[in-house]
Amino acid sequence: MPSPPLQLASGLDHEFVDNVLGKQQGRPGALLAILQQVQNHHPRKYLPLETLEYIGARTRIPLARIYSVATFFALFNLEPQGRNTISVCRGTACHTRGSRDLFVKLLMYYGFRTEGDAETDQLVVTTADGNMTLRTVACFGQCALAPVIEVNHAIFGHMNEPTLQRELDALAQQEPRI
Amino acid sequence: MSQQISVRIDNELYTATEGRTILQVAADNGRSIPTLCYLEGLSAPGSCRLCLVEVAGVGRLLPACTTPARSGMSVTTNSDALAHNRLMALELLFIERNHVCSVCVSNGHCELQSMAQRLGMTHVHLPYNFPRLPVDVSHPRFVLDHNRCILCSRCVRVCDEIEGAQVWDISARGINSMLVAELDRPWGEAQSCTSCGKCVQVCPTGALVEKGQAVEEMTKRNRIVTDLAVKRGART
Ligand code: SF4
Ligand code: FES
Ligand code: FES
Numbered sequence: 001m002p003s004p005p006l007q008l009a010s011g012l013d014h015e016f017v018d019n020v021l022g023k024q025q026g027r028p029g030a031l032l033a034i035l036q037q038v039q040n041h042h043p044r045k046y047l048p049l050e051t052l053e054y055i056g057a058r059t060r061i062p063l064a065r066i067y068s069v070a071t072f073f074a075l076f077n078l079e080p081q082g083r084n085t086i087s088v089c090r091g092t093a094c095h096t097r098g099s100r101d102l103f104v105k106l107l108m109y110y111g112f113r114t115e116g117d118a119e120t121d122q123l124v125v126t127t128a129d130g131n132m133t134l135r136t137v138a139c140f141g142q143c144a145l146a147p148v149i150e151v152n153h154a155i156f157g158h159m160n161e162p163t164l165q166r167e168l169d170a171l172a173q174q175e176p177r178i
Numbered sequence: 179m180s181q182q183i184s185v186r187i188d189n190e191l192y193t194a195t196e197g198r199t200i201l202q203v204a205a206d207n208g209r210s211i212p213t214l215c216y217l218e219g220l221s222a223p224g225s226c227r228l229c230l231v232e233v234a235g236v237g238r239l240l241p242a243c244t245t246p247a248r249s250g251m252s253v254t255t256n257s258d259a260l261a262h263n264r265l266m267a268l269e270l271l272f273i274e275r276n277h278v279c280s281v282c283v284s285n286g287h288c289e290l291q292s293m294a295q296r297l298g299m300t301h302v303h304l305p306y307n308f309p310r311l312p313v314d315v316s317h318p319r320f321v322l323d324h325n326r327c328i329l330c331s332r333c334v335r336v337c338d339e340i341e342g343a344q345v346w347d348i349s350a351r352g353i354n355s356m357l358v359a360e361l362d363r364p365w366g367e368a369q370s371c372t373s374c375g376k377c378v379q380v381c382p383t384g385a386l387v388e389k390g391q392a393v394e395e396m397t398k399r400n401r402i403v404t405d406l407a408v409k410r411g412a413r414t
Contacts, residue, residue: 049361062338062370063360064347071349122354 016041017051021058031061031069035076044080044130074122074138082126082133084171087150091139099147102164106134109168132171183249188256194247201229201242204255211255212264212293214271215330216243217380217400219407220339223331227267228293231255239263261297268294269302274353275309276325277383283396284384290328291383307353314359316366319389320378322357327385329355333377336403340410345371357385376403 020037024030034055039047047070056063070076088094088103107114110127112134124135140148145157151167181196187204194203199222204211215226224244231242234252242255254260271277271290279285311324334346334357345368349358359368378386380400387396 052361062344062347064334064345064358067358067361068347068349072351 013041017054018058021055025059031059031066032073034059035066035070039076046077046080049078077124079124079126080130082131084131084152085133085135085150086152087135087137089138089140089142089146089148090136091143091146093139093143093146094148097146099149099159102147102149102159102161103134103136105161105164106168110134183247185247185249186252188254196246196249198247199243200231200233200240200245200247200251200253203247204242204253209255211242212297213243214289214293214328214382215332217332217336217404219404220332220335220380223335226271226328226330228264230260230263230267232257232260264297265299268297268299269304271328272299273302273304273306275307275311275327281393282326282384283387283391283393284326284398285394287394287397288384289382314365315389316364317371317373318366319373320365320375321387321389322359322365323385323387324356325385326383327357328383329357330382332380332382333357333386336376336380340403340406341372341374341376343370343372343374346377379403 017038020034020041024034027033035047038051038055039045042048042051052066052070053063055061056066070078086106088106089099090103091099104114107125110132112125122136122138124133126133137150140150140155142148142155142157145155147159149156149159149164151171156163156167182193183196185192185194185200185203187200187207187209190207192203192207194206198206201211201213201216201222211231212228213226214228215224216222216229222241222243224241227241229242230239231245232254233240233245234254239260242253247253268290272294277290279288279291282288285291309325313324314322329348331348334348337346338344345359345365347358349356349362356362359365360370365371375388378388379398380403381387381398384396
């Protein structure tokens, strides 16, 4: 049986992964820590399949198990993430206060189709130029501030269309961050 | 020697070996509790909730397949409330994917279908999901039809616990859960698959089947797996 290829996707640092594997080897729950650190190290904050394969070959953790863990937690991305991220809460409180409309506005602003997609409760989309990732979140735990939107790690409560537009304009002004 | 305990099941008093589950004690004494995810010889995930029973003094229902029988326990395996619960669990399985018996290779030999007959299910009370799901025909001998999968994880467990190949797992969660081979590869490309076919034999529905079968032709022999597990010393 041919052994799986031991190369990494571009953008991933072989030595870094080996280092993480060495430190975590044998620890209970090692896989979570490995995946988290490796993802954080990737400039596009994701786990390429080749990387998962490499981790599997090195740790002897079955590939299906790795895939299962990587898809169970919303924290892990299997697709390259945008340089900016906007997360819209689709929890009950935020939904009743109009988070769906805000999300649809965002989808339209960045040129995504809005039918169907806006209905799914779990959605992550990234623009083709890699500038922006839009994602839905189940609940930020800030329901009193509904509707809640997170723009690049800044949380905005009581979000409305004008404020959102102001943030979008500000993002558009920015130098593209690499 | 393990200790003997006495357990009451549906008002009959039975002697049992400590450590055996309610399901096993019931089975040892000729009482059958409905099950779907459980398969003798494999570990019990307790996920389908069909085997729920009432235990006197416990304020919630417990899965018989994972609950050890304890001395002095009084178990009820049949009541109106339990029947209602089981039907509900079964209906939810039916509406989740596309279970169309009339065109299924496993029609007449399907554990999901026979469970519906056994529990007297005549229709479902909720709208069907009708998800669009793929069929993986990449393996030279077998087919995986996600439309018929109930995510019982028997295939995952048999591949891990008996065959040792660890090809399968369940990805994502909730309504998005899907059975995957390796990193969500086409099954035929999964290098860890030994093509032993054990997953096919234990799959309760027509989700995993042999190629070349027509409607109603696919019969399964999950007994092979149980016997193998017993030979290797599984506690059954
Ligand atoms: S393919 Fe069959 S055995 Fe595997 S999880 Fe689905 S229903 Fe269960
Ligand atoms: S529902 Fe949006 S923060 Fe809780
Ligand atoms: S058989 Fe007990 S939960 Fe499925």
